Amino acid sequence: MNPSLPIISGHSNHSFSLPHNVHTAITTLSIQPQITRYICCPKCFHHYSLGELAKFCTWHETPQSRPCGEKLWTLRSTHSGSKLVPRRLYNMQVFSSWLKTFLSRPGIEDLIDQCYEHQPPDTGIMHDIWDSPAWQSLGPFITTKNNLTFSFFIDWFNPFTNKILGKTVSCGAIMIFCLNLSYHLQHQPENTYFAGITPPPYEPSVTTITALLDPIIKQLQHFYHGQVIRTYRHQAGITKRVVLLPAIGDLPAIRKALGFARVMSHHFCSFCILHKSDIENLNSGAWKLRKETEVIAAAEQ
Numbered sequence: 486m487n488p489s490l491p492i493i494s495g496h497s498n499h500s501f502s503l504p505h506n507v508h509t510a511i512t513t514l515s516i517q518p519q520i521t522r523y524i525c526c527p528k529c530f531h532h533y534s535l536g537e538l539a540k541f542c543t544w545h546e547t548p549q550s551r552p553c554g555e556k557l558w559t560l561r562s563t564h565s566g567s568k569l570v571p572r573r574l575y576n577m578q579v580f581s582s583w584l585k586t587f588l589s590r591p592g593i594e595d596l597i598d599q600c601y602e603h604q605p606p607d608t609g610i611m612h613d614i615w616d617s618p619a620w621q622s623l624g625p626f627i628t629t630k631n632n633l634t635f636s637f638f639i640d641w642f643n644p645f646t647n648k649i650l651g652k653t654v655s656c657g658a659i660m661i662f663c664l665n666l667s668y669h670l671q672h673q674p675e676n677t678y679f680a681g682i683t684p685p686p687y688e689p690s691v692t693t694i695t696a697l698l699d700p701i702i703k704q705l706q707h708f709y710h711g712q713v714i715r716t717y718r719h720q721a722g723i724t725k726r727v728v729l730l731p732a733i734g735d736l737p738a739i740r741k742a743l744g745f746a747r748v749m750s751h752h753f754c755s756f757c758i759l760h761k762s763d764i765e766n767l768n769s770g771a772w773k774l775r776k777e778t779e780v781i782a783a784a785e786q
Contacts, residue, residue, distance in 0.1 A: 518679075519582035523700070525575035528555035530689050530696040532575055546692055575697065577681040580704040581712065584725070587663075587676070588716035597665045601628050613668045620664075623730070632726045634664045635678070635705075636671075638733045639742050641688050657683030657738075659701065661729070691741045698742065705729055744784055 504510040523532035531544035531553065542553035560567045588594065605616040614620050626632050641657040661678040662671045670676055680701045683689055689697055708727035715722045732739050736748050745755040753761050757772040766772075 519579040521577050523575045524571040525573040525684050526555050527573045529553045530693045573684050577700055583678050585714055591717050594718050600665045601630050635661045635729050636664055636733050637729055640734050640738050654686040655688045656685050
């Protein structure tokens with residue numbers, strides 16, 4: 486069959502053409518996610534657009550420090566000869582594209598609407614995050630339709646699985662889950678925004694991880710004040726607001742992702758400023774909690 490010929494379906498007067506290749510079919514049907522690729526420094530993970538031609542990384546850890554200086558490109562042998570290619574790439578799924586696909590599924594908006602009307606049980610027993618005081622403390626945002634709340638997850642794993650006989654390689658999975666869905670639906674693959682994987686073979690540090698998370702956070706920031714998204718119930722588009730709460734992971738991963746020092750540091754806790762020398766102090770009333778302004782000032786410093 487010639488794919489360029491129009492095909493008539495049943496008694497309809499509308500005609501359409503079959504795609505000429507697999508790529509066109511996949512793009513038209515939105516089967517594959519929309520991916521943004523960056524050139525990523527193998528040492529500090531600072532990213533550059535594919536159009537930039539910098540030979541060496543120019544990132545500074547502090548304004549006074551020297552530039553990273555890591556080589557960004559390398560020669561690779563191909564069938565057509567040697568070719569200059571980036572040493573490392575960082576792939577990130579576009580959030581707006583994923584959200585459009587997520588909300589275009591029949592019935593998904595009905596499932597999300599259940600959280601807006603949810604009332605915690607009088608027994609005080611929590612069956613879901615919807616029953617928690619923390620969720621209720623978000624106020625009108627969680628009860629306003631078309632507002633979406635997501636949780637952030639990050640953790641590292643060895644893709645070779647065997648840490649003894651295999652190579653010691655580390656990849657980090659960055660995923661975001663929609664908390665407006667019931668708990669048994671939140672972690673299903675079709676409901677999960679898989680943002681990206683930190684480039685192997687080493688984990689980023691508490692400083693260099695910012696380069697990997699910034700592109701993801703900037704995408705979400707655009708949705709804080711609302712963006713028009715086409716959904717199954719609203720084909721012409723409707724304004725959706727998005728917030729990201731909370732962060733989920735083990736202690737080392739969360740501290741690294743949020744910019745706090747690791748558990749072996751002098752200030753080991755991300756909630757209070759208790760010193761490591763006072764770690765045996767069990768009088769919670771004496772623990773001085775961190776303040777938002779102090780955390781922001783320390784991050785800027």
